[in-house]
Amino acid sequence: MSQPLQGKVALVTGGSRGLGAATARALADSGADVAITYISSADKAAEVVKELEGRGVQATAFQMDQADTAQAPQLIDDVVARFGGLDILVNNAALGESGRTIDDPDADVAALDRMHATNYTGVIAIIRAAAKAMRDNGRIVNIGSGIGSRVGLPGFADYAATKAGLLGYTKGAARDLAPRGITVNMVQAGLMQTDMAPPSPEALKAMVSNLSIQRLSDPAETAAAITFLASPAASYITGAVLDSNGGYTA
Ligand SMILES: NC(=O)c1ccc[n+]([C@@H]2O[C@H](COP(=O)([O-])OP(=O)(O)OC[C@H]3O[C@@H](n4cnc5c(N)ncnc54)[C@H](OP(=O)(O)O)[C@@H]3O)[C@@H](O)[C@H]2O)c1
Numbered sequence: 387m388s389q390p391l392q393g394k395v396a397l398v399t400g401g402s403r404g405l406g407a408a409t410a411r412a413l414a415d416s417g418a419d420v421a422i423t424y425i426s427s428a429d430k431a432a433e434v435v436k437e438l439e440g441r442g443v444q445a446t447a448f449q450m451d452q453a454d455t456a457q458a459p460q461l462i463d464d465v466v467a468r469f470g471g472l473d474i475l476v477n478n479a480a481l482g483e484s485g486r487t488i489d490d491p492d493a494d495v496a497a498l499d500r501m502h503a504t505n506y507t508g509v510i511a512i513i514r515a516a517a518k519a520m521r522d523n524g525r526i527v528n529i530g531s532g533i534g535s536r537v538g539l540p541g542f543a544d545y546a547a548t549k550a551g552l553l554g555y556t557k558g559a560a561r562d563l564a565p566r567g568i569t570v571n572m573v574q575a576g577l578m579q580t581d582m583a584p585p586s587p588e589a590l591k592a593m594v595s596n597l598s599i600q601r602l603s604d605p606a607e608t609a610a611a612i613t614f615l616a617s618p619a620a621s622y623i624t625g626a627v628l629d630s631n632g633g634y635t636a
Pocket of ligand 1: 400403406481576
């Protein structure tokens with residue numbers, strides 16, 4: 387197998403399950419050493435680390451709460467101390483939507499604050515800390531959602547706002563970091579078979595009927611798009627959005 391990422395160090399947030407774990411595997415298959423983060427799934431994170439080591443690369447899991455922006459600089463320091471540098475950052479960890487409409491009496495502000503802290507301000511804190519430490523010609527890939535561009539059904543306003551905000555940040559960061567050869571792009575993922583399930587079978591049915599390719603995706607399909615943007619082959623792509631969402635946004 388070709389190893390275009392050999393000698394590179396990657397950090398994948400939320401690598402203990404779902405798309406993050408699939409991305410960590412794909413980056414390791416391309417030769418990168420991989421750090422992952424998790425918040426509470428210590429056993430799953432340890433399993434992923436074991437799998438990555440079995441692929442012949444170095445790997446470590448770091449426990450942290452992305453919603454606490456103060457933890458971001460320490461995370462980056464820990465990655466650099468463990469691996470000697472940082473070349474690739476995949477901002478994957480996020481919370482999904484409750485499916486409640488904004489006028490639902492149970493749609494509480496605490497949950498809204500937690501989602502924005504995890505999906506938006508926490509990600510930005512990691513990008514800012516990583517940008518200082520990252521080597522030239524690095525790669526930042528932010529994971530968005532088709533819902534950030536086109537909501538398509540009720541109950542997703544809060545989540546859509548976090549992903550749309552991150553899209554704007556992706557473009558601004560791309561401008562700021564281009565002089566160092568660091569690219570910043572977004573992959574807008576779609577419906578995947580992970581623990582972040584849509585809130586109800588009705589919502590799932592409605593979402594699948596909105597797709598051009600009418601099925602859920604395997605996270606490995608989106609991990610392949612992320613790995614491409616993380617590779618040397620994507621050196622002239624920055625500030626871009628790559629939709630890996632079955633044509634939801636078509
Ligand atoms: N699933 C979909 O259909 C879908 C669709 C479009 C876009 N996306 C996007 O794709 C990405 C991955 O989604 P997924 O479905 O793979 O999610 P998932 O299966 O729910 O996994 C979430 C990951 O994020 C970690 N995490 C959550 N909160 C955290 C926090 N505060 N601090 C640190 N880590 C935290 C979790 O760690 P623990 O295991 O420790 O909890 C886990 O590793 C997200 O950005 C999501 O918005 C997903």
